[in-house]
Each structure stands twice: as C-alpha cells, then as structure tokens.
Amino acid sequence: MKSTLIIVAVIALLAIWFIASYNKLIRLNISADESFAQIEVQLKRRADLIPNLVETVKGYASHEKTTLDAVISARAKATSATGVADVAAADGQLTTALRGLLAVAESYPDLKASANFLSLQEELSTTENKVAFARQFYNDTIRSLNQAVKTFPSGLFAGVAKVSARAFYEIENAADRNVPNVKF
Amino acid sequence: MKTFGLLAGMGALVWLVVFAAMTYMGKSSAMIVPVAVGFALISVWGSYYFSDSLVITMTGAKIIERDENPELFNLVEEVCIASGLKLPKVAIVQDSAPNAFATGRNPEHALIAFTTRILEVMDRDELQGVIAHEMSHVANRDTLVSAVAATTAGAIAILSDMLTRMMIFGGMGDRDDRENNQNPIAIVVSLLVLILAPIAALLLKSAISRKRESLADATAIAFTRNPAGLRKALEVLQADSTVVRQKSNAVAHIWIESPLDGKSVSKLFSTHPPLEERIAILRNMEANPLN
Numbered sequence: 001m002k003s004t005l006i007i008v009a010v011i012a013l014l015a016i017w018f019i020a021s022y023n024k025l026i027r028l029n030i031s032a033d034e035s036f037a038q039i040e041v042q043l044k045r046r047a048d049l050i051p052n053l054v055e056t057v058k059g060y061a062s063h064e065k066t067t068l069d070a071v072i073s074a075r076a077k078a079t080s081a082t083g084v085a086d087v088a089a090a091d092g093q094l095t096t097a098l099r100g101l102l103a104v105a106e107s108y109p110d111l112k113a114s115a116n117f118l119s120l121q122e123e124l125s126t127t128e129n130k131v132a133f134a135r136q137f138y139n140d141t142i143r144s145l146n147q148a149v150k151t152f153p154s155g156l157f158a159g160v161a162k163v164s165a166r167a168f169y170e171i172e173n174a175a176d177r178n179v180p181n182v183k184f
Numbered sequence: 185m186k187t188f189g190l191l192a193g194m195g196a197l198v199w200l201v202v203f204a205a206m207t208y209m210g211k212s213s214a215m216i217v218p219v220a221v222g223f224a225l226i227s228v229w230g231s232y233y234f235s236d237s238l239v240i241t242m243t244g245a246k247i248i249e250r251d252e253n254p255e256l257f258n259l260v261e262e263v264c265i266a267s268g269l270k271l272p273k274v275a276i277v278q279d280s281a282p283n284a285f286a287t288g289r290n291p292e293h294a295l296i297a298f299t300t301r302i303l304e305v306m307d308r309d310e311l312q313g314v315i316a317h318e319m320s321h322v323a324n325r326d327t328l329v330s331a332v333a334a335t336t337a338g339a340i341a342i343l344s345d346m347l348t349r350m351m352i353f354g355g356m357g358d359r360d361d362r363e364n365n366q367n368p369i370a371i372v373v374s375l376l377v378l379i380l381a382p383i384a385a386l387l388l389k390s391a392i393s394r395k396r397e398s399l400a401d402a403t404a405i406a407f408t409r410n411p412a413g414l415r416k417a418l419e420v421l422q423a424d425s426t427v428v429r430q431k432s433n434a435v436a437h438i439w440i441e442s443p444l445d446g447k448s449v450s451k452l453f454s455t456h457p458p459l460e461e462r463i464a465i466l467r468n469m470e471a472n473p474l475n
Contacts (some may be wrong), residue, residue, distance in 0.1 A: 031268075038265060125308075126258035133266035136409065 014153065021154050025161040028145040032166055035138040036084065042080060042130040043091060047060035049127065050075045050098075053120050055100060067104050070097045086165045091131065092171035098124065138169050189391045194336040194385065195258070201340055202383045204374035208287045214267045216346055224338035232331035236273070236288045236295045238437060239438065240289050243285075243428075245275035245297040256303065256311075262317045266407040267323055272296050277342075280304070281426040285438040286318035286329055294322040305420055313404060313414030317440055320403035337385040344378050386453065393437045393455040401462055404467060415466035422459045462472060 054068055074097040078090040102121070105111050112118075146165040148154045158164060202217050231238050239245070250257045256274065264271050271285070272294035282302035288294035296318040306314065321327070405411050421441045428443045437455040 033266070044267070122255060122258070126255075126262060129262045130314075132264050133262055133408075137266060137268055 005071050017058075018157070020036045021157045022161050024101065025145075025148055025163045028141065028148055029161075029163045032138070032145050035134065035141050039134040039138055040087070041133065042127060042134050043087070046094070046124070046127045046131060047075055047079050048124055049120065053101070053124065056114070056116050056120060057105060057111065060108050060114070061104065067097075071101050081161075084169055086169050088169050092100050095128070095131075095171070098128075108162055135169050135171070142166050142168050186292065190388055190395065191332060191336075194333065194340075196308075196389050197381055197384055197388065198336055198340060198343075200377055201343050201347075204377035205343070207370050207374040212234070213396045216350075217343065220342040220346060221339045224335045228331055228335040228338055232327060233289055234330075235327050235334055235448050239285070239287045239295070239297075240275065240436065243297065244250060245277045245278050245295075247273050247275045247295075254261070256298070259308065259312050260319075263319050263407060266316070267319055269319055269323055270294070272319070272322060274298075276300060276303075277428070278397055279428050280420060281428045281443075282424055283428050283439045283441055284314050284318055286321040287438055287441065289327055291322050292331055293317075296322070301426075305424070309410065309413035310417035312408055313410065313417045314405075314440060315459060316404035316407045317400050319407065320400040322395070324396065324399060324403060326400065330393065333389045337382075337389045339386040341382045342437070344382050347378050349462065390453050390455055393415050397456050398462070398465070401466065405466070409470040411466045415463055418459055418463050422463070 050071060054071060057064070057068065071094075074090070074094040078087075078094045081087045081090040102124075105117070145163070149158045149163060149165045198221075205216075210405075240247070248256075253276075261273055263269075269291050272291075273296075275282075275295060275297035277297055278300050279299035282299060282305050284296065284298045286294065286296045293428045294314065298314075302314065303311070305425075343386055345449065384470060401414065404414055418441075428439065441459065442454060442456040
C-alpha cells in the first residue's frame with residue numbers, strides 16, 4: 001500500500017516536471033516569435049516615414065542626390081527582406097544611410113528649422129530607439145530560448161516540443177564594414 | 185531577495201507583539217490579533233486594489249491621451265518595448281517640482297505619472313531613464329510589495345495601540361490569567377516590545393522601500409542599457425530644491441524623489457536611498473559596463 005503511494009507520487013512529480021519544462025520551451029518559442037514581430041512592426045514604421053522624409057529634404061537640398069538615393073535604395077532592400085539574417089542586414093544598411101541623411105541636413109539651417117522636419121526627426125529617433133529596444137528584447141529572448149534548448153535537463157524536451165535554437169538578430173556594425181582594405 | 189528577508193522580519197515582529205501581548209495580558213488577549221490584522225488588511229488591500237484610481241485623487245494627476253503629448257508617449261512606448269510590458273496609463277500632475285511615480289496593482293492596471301515640471305526640465309535621455317525607473321516598479325510589482333509591508337506595519341500599529349489602551353484602562357484583561365503570570369521581568373520586557381514594535385515596523389517598512397528603489401534603478405538600466413540617462417536625471421532632481429505639494433504623506437514613497445527627504449529624522453526612516461548614493465552607483469555602472 002505504502003509503496004504504491006510512493007510510486008504514484010513519483011510519477012505525479014515526474015509528470016508535473018515534464019509539463020513545466022515542455023511549457024517553458026513553448027512559451028519561450030512564442031515570445032521569440034512575438035518579439036521578432038515587434039522588430040518588424042518598428043522597421044515597417046520606419047520605412048513608412050522615409051518617403052516623407054526624403055520629400056522634405058529634397059525641398060531644401062535637392063542636389064544631395066547620392067545621400068538621398070542611398071536612403072531610397074536601402075529602404076527598398078529593407079522592405080523586401082525576409083528571414084532574420086536578411087532583415088538584420090538590410091536594417092543595418094538603412095540605419096547607416098539615414099544617419100548620413102541626417103548629417104547632411106545639419107548644413108541646411110532652413111531645413112533644420114522647418115516644423116515638418118522637426119516632427120519627422122522626432123518620429124525617426126523614437127522609431128530608431130524602438131527598433132533598437134525590440135532588437136535587444138528579441139536577443140534576450142533568444143538567449144534564454146537557446147539556453148533552455150541546449151542545456152540539460154530542459155533540452156531533453158526540445159525534440160518533443162519541436163523547439164530548436166534560433167539565430168540572434170545581429171546587425172553588421174557599420175564601422176566594421178567600412179574598414180578599408182590595406183594594401184602593401 | 186533581501187526584500188523577502190525584510191518582509192519575514194515584519195512577520196516575526198507581528199509574532200513577537202502577539203507573544204508579548206499574551207505574556208502581559210493573558211491568553212484571552214489573543215483574540216484582538218485577528219481584529220487588528222483584519223483592520224489592516226481591509227484598509228491597505230482596499231487601497232492596493234484601487235491604487236491607480238486612489239493615487240490619482242490623492243495627487244491630483246490627470247490621465248492624458250496620446251495626442252496630448254505624443255513625444256512623452258513615444259518615450260513610454262520605447263521603454264515598453266525594451267521591457268516587454270504593456271503600455272500603462274499615462275498621467276500628468278500640475279506641479280512646479282520635477283518628479284514622477286508609478287502605481288497600479290499589476291502590470292495590466294499600471295499608471296505612471298509625471299509632474300508638468302519634470303517634462304520641462306529633462307531631455308529625451310533623462311526622461312527615458314525616469315520612465316524606465318517607473319516601469320521597473322511596475323515590472324517588479326512594487327505596489328504589491330509596499331502593500332504587504334504597509335499591512336504588517338499597520339497591523340502592528342493597531343495592535344500596540346489597542347493593547348496599550350487595554351493596559352491603561354485594565355478592562356478586558358483576564359484577571360485569572362494575569363495573576364498566574366506574575367514574572368516581573370517578562371512583564372517589563374513585553375511592555376517594551378509593545379512600545380517599540382511600531383517604531384521597528386516603521387524602520388522595516390522604510391528599509392523595504394529603499395531596497396525597492398535601488399532595485400528599480402538597477403532594473404531600469406537592464407531595460408535601457410543606458411546608466412547615463414538615469415544618472416543625469418537624478419542629478420537634475422538633486423539640483424532642484426523644490427518638492428511636490430503633497431496632499432498626503434501616505435503616498436510619499438511612490439515618487440522617484442522623496443518629497444519628505446528634508447523632513448526625515450535620519451536615513452533609517454527615509455523611504456528612498458540618498459540621491460548621492462544612487463548617482464554614485466549609476467556612475468559606477470557607466471565606468472564598468474560589464475558588471
């Protein structure tokens with residue numbers, strides 16, 4: 001009688017542990033999806049701001065063609081990218097191009113003073129921050145997910161839960177990419 | 185986890201008071217314990233459950249919509265994305281002192297409020313730090329923690345008050361019990377416990393509040409990864425000597441900068457760690473970003 005009770009208790013504990021580990025993996029996987037969706041929402045918002053920004057800058061500095069074109073082509077790439085790695089790469093390029101455009105704007109006092117540009121600048125900087133925070137949140141989630149998948153014992157259930165380790169959202173560092181080739 | 189220890193200390197204190205009461209008055213006095221705890225529970229948990237609406241009335245905060253201050257909402261949204269929390273209600277308090285607070289029984293009922301002055305004096309990064317600090321209180325469920333602390337402190341206060349009255353009027357005391365228990369040392373000690381317990385409870389409550397403030401600073405940096413923003417914000421608060429026009433001391437602990445600092449008897453009774461100390465910790469984080 002007593003031993004039956006012990007066996008039942010052990011099985012019950014094992015079942016609880018199994019369910020908890022399984023649910024943890026599923027929860028992490030869902031929040032990874034959600035946080036990637038948040039990055040995409042913010043990237044879309046930023047892409048939507050760009051045509052307006054380009055038009056405004058054109059009105060004051062139409063001859064800054066190279067800078068404007070760089071932004072437009074980076075935006076086109078960013079809106080068509082899919083998958084974590086591609087989205088991240090296009091995001092990095094667009095960020096660099098936008099910085100270039102805002103730096104150019106510095107030398108046009110009329111542009112800098114225009115109300116339209118000021119409100120665009122605020123929208124752009126908040127969206128830039130939101131993209132960065134969404135990225136940070138996504139990477140933190142992926143870190144816990146990968147840890148759970150790759151460590152014992154939670155990793156035992158990764159196969160059953162159909163959850164696997166996922167890629168971090170890494171944007172290429174603009175400064176690294178611009179390192180010139182050194183020739184001797 | 186230190187908060188947990190302090191809360192356990194509160195629990196031990198309640199037990200000590202009950203023990204002292206039983207020694208002094210006899211076993212029948214134990215019946216007032218549920219009464220005192222009940223009183224404290226009802227008053228504190230009422231204010232905990234309705235904390236968002238109650239604090240609005242006590243501070244005169246007015247809830248605003250996005251189009252009334254889109255820039256502030258942008259900042260709040262940024263911190264929400266960084267923390268994964270839901271967008272809280274945002275409110276404004278008409279006041280000439282820079283300050284801010286957060287309340288609400290859970291993240292779904294969170295409210296963060298800013299004085300009109302803090303929005304004028306702080307730049308984007310500083311405000312972001314302040315918002316992150318407030319959202320940390322929401323994430324760490326500090327309204328709940330302070331409600332638990334206030335309940336126990338309140339129960340102890342009511343208990344000691346009732347017992348002291350009973351001693352003076354000698355009414356309800358059980359004669360038989362009392363005569364069986366005439367050890368004079370025990371009586372003196374239990375009397376001391378009854379007198380000192382409310383003060384000890386207040387000290388513990390303040391210690392818990394200070395711990396939660398430091399924790400909120402640390403959590404804020406985990407959200408924004410920008411210690412400089414919050415550090416500069418605290419320096420702005422330090423440089424400003426005005427304090428919010430408090431309608432009630434009961435809500436003093438919820439502000440980012442304590443409105444009672446000047447009046448505080450000593451550091452032990454203040455609800456916030458000193459600003460210099462908080463700034464020094466943040467400076468240290470800036471210097472050693474990997475810690």
